[in-house]
Amino acid sequence: MSTILLIEQFLNGIQFGVMLFLMAAGLTLIFGVMGLINLAHGSLYMIGAFAAATVASLTGSFLLAIIASVVAAAVFGAIVEFSILRRLYDRDHLDQVLATFALILIFSEGTRWLFGSFPLYLDVPEALSGTVVLLGDIQYSRYRLAIIFIGLLVAVGLYLLISKTRVGMRIRAGENDREMIGALGIDISKLYTWVFALGAGLAGLAGALVGAIQSVQVGMGEPVLILAFVVIVIGGIGSIKGAFIGSLLVGLTDTLGRVLLPIAFSTFMESSAATSVASSLSSMLIYLLMAGVLLLKPSGLFGRAPS
Amino acid sequence: MGNVILDVRNIHKQFGALKASDGISLDLRQGEIHALIGPNGAGKSTLIAQIAGRLKPDSGCVHFLDQDISLKSTAQRANLGLGRTFQVSALAMENTVLENVVLGALGKRGKVFSFFKSVMHDKNLLSQARATLERVQLIDDSNRITAELSHGQRRQLEVAVALTLAPKAFLMDEPMAGMGAEGSKKLTKLLRQLKQDAPILLVEHDMDAVFALADRISVLVYGKIIATGSVDEIRSNPDVRKAYLGDEEAT
Amino acid sequence: MINERVLNTLIALLLLVVPLFAWQLDEPFIITLATKAAILALAGVGLNLALGYGGLVSFGHATFFGLGGYTMGILASHAQSFTPIMESPFLIDGTKSMPIIWLVAIVISAFVAFIIGLLSLRTTGVYFIMVTLAFGQMLYYFSISWPAYGGEDGLSIYVRNEFPGLNTLDPIQFFGICYVLLMVVIFFMSKLNSSSFGLALNSARQNSERVQTVGISPFRLQLVAFTISGAVTGLAGALFADLNRFISPTMFSWHTSGEIMVFIILGGAARLYGPVAGAAIFILLEHVLGGLSEFWHIFLGAILLLVVLFAKGGLIGSVSKKAASHG
Numbered sequence A: 001m002s003t004i005l006l007i008e009q010f011l012n013g014i015q016f017g018v019m020l021f022l023m024a025a026g027l028t029l030i031f032g033v034m035g036l037i038n039l040a041h042g043s044l045y046m047i048g049a050f051a052a053a054t055v056a057s058l059t060g061s062f063l064l065a066i067i068a069s070v071v072a073a074a075v076f077g078a079i080v081e082f083s084i085l086r087r088l089y090d091r092d093h094l095d096q097v098l099a100t101f102a103l104i105l106i107f108s109e110g111t112r113w114l115f116g117s118f119p120l121y122l123d124v125p126e127a128l129s130g131t132v133v134l135l136g137d138i139q140y141s142r143y144r145l146a147i148i149f150i151g152l153l154v155a156v157g158l159y160l161l162i163s164k165t166r167v168g169m170r171i172r173a174g175e176n177d178r179e180m181i182g183a184l185g186i187d188i189s190k191l192y193t194w195v196f197a198l199g200a201g202l203a204g205l206a207g208a209l210v211g212a213i214q215s216v217q218v219g220m221g222e223p224v225l226i227l228a229f230v231v232i233v234i235g236g237i238g239s240i241k242g243a244f245i246g247s248l249l250v251g252l253t254d255t256l257g258r259v260l261l262p263i264a265f266s267t268f269m270e271s272s273a274a275t276s277v278a279s280s281l282s283s284m285l286i287y288l289l290m291a292g293v294l295l296l297k298p299s300g301l302f303g304r305a306p307s
Numbered sequence B: 001m002g003n004v005i006l007d008v009r010n011i012h013k014q015f016g017a018l019k020a021s022d023g024i025s026l027d028l029r030q031g032e033i034h035a036l037i038g039p040n041g042a043g044k045s046t047l048i049a050q051i052a053g054r055l056k057p058d059s060g061c062v063h064f065l066d067q068d069i070s071l072k073s074t075a076q077r078a079n080l081g082l083g084r085t086f087q088v089s090a091l092a093m094e095n096t097v098l099e100n101v102v103l104g105a106l107g108k109r110g111k112v113f114s115f116f117k118s119v120m121h122d123k124n125l126l127s128q129a130r131a132t133l134e135r136v137q138l139i140d141d142s143n144r145i146t147a148e149l150s151h152g153q154r155r156q157l158e159v160a161v162a163l164t165l166a167p168k169a170f171l172m173d174e175p176m177a178g179m180g181a182e183g184s185k186k187l188t189k190l191l192r193q194l195k196q197d198a199p200i201l202l203v204e205h206d207m208d209a210v211f212a213l214a215d216r217i218s219v220l221v222y223g224k225i226i227a228t229g230s231v232d233e234i235r236s237n238p239d240v241r242k243a244y245l246g247d248e249e250a251t
Numbered sequence C: 001m002i003n004e005r006v007l008n009t010l011i012a013l014l015l016l017v018v019p020l021f022a023w024q025l026d027e028p029f030i031i032t033l034a035t036k037a038a039i040l041a042l043a044g045v046g047l048n049l050a051l052g053y054g055g056l057v058s059f060g061h062a063t064f065f066g067l068g069g070y071t072m073g074i075l076a077s078h079a080q081s082f083t084p085i086m087e088s089p090f091l092i093d094g095t096k097s098m099p100i101i102w103l104v105a106i107v108i109s110a111f112v113a114f115i116i117g118l119l120s121l122r123t124t125g126v127y128f129i130m131v132t133l134a135f136g137q138m139l140y141y142f143s144i145s146w147p148a149y150g151g152e153d154g155l156s157i158y159v160r161n162e163f164p165g166l167n168t169l170d171p172i173q174f175f176g177i178c179y180v181l182l183m184v185v186i187f188f189m190s191k192l193n194s195s196s197f198g199l200a201l202n203s204a205r206q207n208s209e210r211v212q213t214v215g216i217s218p219f220r221l222q223l224v225a226f227t228i229s230g231a232v233t234g235l236a237g238a239l240f241a242d243l244n245r246f247i248s249p250t251m252f253s254w255h256t257s258g259e260i261m262v263f264i265i266l267g268g269a270a271r272l273y274g275p276v277a278g279a280a281i282f283i284l285l286e287h288v289l290g291g292l293s294e295f296w297h298i299f300l301g302a303i304l305l306l307v308v309l310f311a312k313g314g315l316i317g318s319v320s321k322k323a324a325s326h327g
Helices: A003-034 A041-059 A062-083 A093-115 A142-164 A166-176 A178-183 A188-211 A221-235 A240-266 A271-296 B044-052 B074-080 B097-109 B123-135 B151-164 B181-197 B207-213 B231-236 B238-250 C004-024 C028-053 C062-081 C098-120 C125-145 C171-193 C196-206 C208-213 C218-244 C254-267 C274-292 C296-310 C314-319
Strands: A131-134 A138-141 B004-015 B018-029 B033-037 B059-064 B082-085 B169-173 B200-203 B216-221 B224-229
Touching (some): A003 A041, A003 A138, A003 A240, A062 A188, A093 C254, A093 C296, A138 A142, A142 A240, A166 A188, A271 C098, B004 B044, B018 B044, B033 B181, B074 B082, B074 C208, B082 B151, B097 B151, B097 C196, B097 C208, B181 B207, B216 B231, B216 B238, B224 B238, C004 C171, C028 C218, C028 C274, C062 C098, C062 C125, C062 C218, C062 C254, C171 C196, C171 C218, C196 C208, C254 C274, C274 C296, C274 C314
Parallel strands (some): B033 B216, B169 B200
Antiparallel strands (some): A131 A138, B004 B018, B216 B224
16 A cells, blocks of 8 residues: 555544544533533534535535534524523433433434435535645645644634633633632633533534535434544543544544555455455444543543542 | 551552642551541541542551451452441432341342342341341331431431441441531440440541540541540640641631 | 332233234234334333443443344344354354244343443443443444445345244234233343342442442442343344344444433333333324324424423323332
8 A cells, every 4th residue: 555545544534533623622621511411412513514505505605604604503502502401410411311312303303304304515615625735746635634724723722712711711610610610700601601602613613614525414413423422432521632632543543444454454364355344343443442442541541530 | 455456557648739648557446436536628538538448548558457458449348347437428318228228238248149039028137237227226217218317317327337237347437427416415325335346437526526435536637647645645735736626716 | 199010000001902902903003013112111121220220321222222133133034044154163053933032132132231331331420321322333333334234224034033832923922922021021120129139239329339338349230230231122122123024223323222211211210110101102102293294303302301301200200109119
């Protein structure tokens, strides 16, 4: 296998990873601050993608579509947080899981009812289509490179937000002690709504960005949601840094596994058998990675051990 | 004084910059009540957690009946005969009083993995459970749901569950906390009887109870034991008065 | 308030009487619905041991449901095509015999539940939920990418498997098999719940430290509960595959895990008949609402949300006070 192809797949893995990070960051933030396990996070991803596809087809502007995805998911998230989810913060995890599972049913079927079962398409804008030449004659998709860039930008932005700003200080206080933050005189319910909207906006952004590579359809958020869970189990729940490292690990493991395993197996197996064994195994690779991390560190790479 | 039953040797435990246990040594001997006192944040709960097995010390060890138990789990320590009660009642609140005590008797007997015989019809377990409920005067409340019990009754129930284990030593974390005068008196009387069965390491805030009950007292301040001695010795120790009793009078 | 035992008897009788009437009126579709309810109830009864009694919020019980289904599919498809499953190191043939299929489904599900439990019980709380979900997904993707038994498209088994002395193709006879199995398992669960193991497991759910302090390891209790729980749900999966004469990766999907949880919540968690009531309500809703609108899941979601927010305890919890679990 050529080095060029390998580098291309490596970049694909990074691109997949930063996209997972946009999902996982919101999930882990919401869990860290409010203690909520939100299965409906995948629905926000879907809502972002649908908003982007709709706006793009109305206006023809990709930039407006992206803005619409963030705004729609954030506003929608804030409304759901305000009307339903805040009743669940003090409930046990079982109630949270079931209530947000119920929300998935409602959102998915609601979207199907509004938009139908056929996928929508979101086109990559002119300016980002085609390929760029990277050092050493590597041709790589300009759009995917842009996703990597946006993802890294968001990661840096989140890092600055949480470590350098007043809002970030409040978020960190909320993670450590929910009563303390009340004692600091911070309007906690407002903070919760903002944190939720932030997480939702990131999910919406991820949905729109991916929507241009894949198709926009009902149920698109669910596989990503579960991968994002794997990411935060690996990285440690509540840790943004863990979410970032975990996302890249999962993105690279999955992408490279799918490419390298068939080659590895074909060295000692007959080729059709190698393909089928390798494809089965590579689909399980990230879960095996998760199991391995759990064996060594039950609370994830950067998670706080329960006292 | 009797044989050493429980021996804590030079244990250290640190959380970040906080030295919660800074080289603590103390022992518990047959027939005594050894009280551990100290201001809030002195590290009493951390010490108890390391003796009971919920936390592992960074260094140092805990010996129980001449055996190093530092690496054993909470359940293993209980099986060796360490009975404990909690500061905040740790009971199966949805279960009846009797069920809670039967659980204790079951833990003592073993054979938990029996799937078909009704546990609440097991004569041996029931008679042991009832005997301990008699002893703490809760027998009339056997069939009540634990959540309905008063605070003081929950404390008595905790003691009853610990009793079913026929422990070789008791570890009691603030058993008097939140009890009225009447309840404290009753419990004081019970503890005095219990120390005949097994010695008690008693963490307690209620000074009247401590001075009335304890054979020895250790004073823990900022993770260190600053004094150990009889009631009179502790009362007259100037360091203790300064570090602890002085504070108490001031508040 | 109705006594829980009376209510349980009513639920059990209702599930028996409805298909019997349908049989008399020659309405096989209703018998099939009742059979489906009984099988899904069995899956829920399995999960209830872990989730209701053990407090282990497993979001991956589709794993065992799917394993049971694929056990049936693999054994029956080889019997159907007269090809052995493997020849070396020793010969394993397929089979069309239900009791053998059930046994294999139970053993395989129990084994996998033991392994998954061993790993995931190292974690607690929200980690446990996510880890069980992730292991479920792992098998889901495996079943999709493994071409031998239909891959993504699933696999049809043309003739229902056999049970000695019965005609399993007759809906009422197959219902009878499923109903009897459900009742046997519920009887076993009621015994289990009042045993030493049940007392310790229930106490560990309420207060793990309490159980440790009397010298019992919660981990071992929970591992055993999770294993039995997986085995029962696996048995239900084998029956479900036989009902549909079809298996597909959907059996492994996380929606299936979610639905098994929903049965328990609609009916009442940690109630012996909670999953039975819940599965019956679910089938009823699916049939009635599904007839009204293609988008019936919106209504199901709304009902579920209302139950979680306002009616904790589900149907049985709402009409019957919690009975003492022992005595």
